[in-house]
Amino acid sequence: EPEVTQTPSHQVTQMGQEVILRCVPISNHLYFYWYRQILGQKVEFLVSFYNNEISEKSEIFDDQFSVERPDGSNFTLKIRSTKLEDSAMYFCASSMQGAGAEAFFGQGTRLTVV
């Protein structure tokens, strides 16, 4: 069964360093998302991506964040200069269709900023 895969499963980085979180969505999906969950808090929407551009971003998704789909299969989230408060579980998701469609999630990348 097709699934969304994320790498790495856990990443530790120094404050101020750049990190890239990688995701391979399901191959025929058209909509891509990043969510994050700070420990003990709710899952929060970061950004959605469709037709090779950002379709919506939350207020969390500031200039330190960027997304890219460089080769038609990977979908990456870059954090330019990590802060302690960026420590969270980051989930990638994809869906085939738009409104009401089931989103398929990856297992997440746990990012720890020290």
Add this chain to the structure above:
Amino acid sequence: AQTVTQSQPEMSVQEAETVTLSCTYDTSENNYYLFWYKQPPSRQMILVIRQEAYKQQNATENRFSVNFQKAAKSFSLKISDSQLGDTAMYFCAFMKHYGGATNKLIFGTGTLLAVQP
């Protein structure tokens, strides 16, 4: 803005028993979708059940059913004949009916369900 509230951080149920997880939401939209997602330990979130707000009939998927009360903005999940494999974090989520090229989910804080043998 839409919000989703899950007031039960943790619940426990005996195997084979029935359990109901609560979810309320707030929105001014008339048409929208509601979801329950399940996240087993160390595994990805998977969809359990989906409800379209313009459908009066409550959604059902095998042992999982919902009680959708649109006027009360309530969307509870009932799990019948609970199994050990149902142990997971359960998230209630809201999606606008039409968000353009975005279909973001707004999640509640989750309910951790433990099924006891």
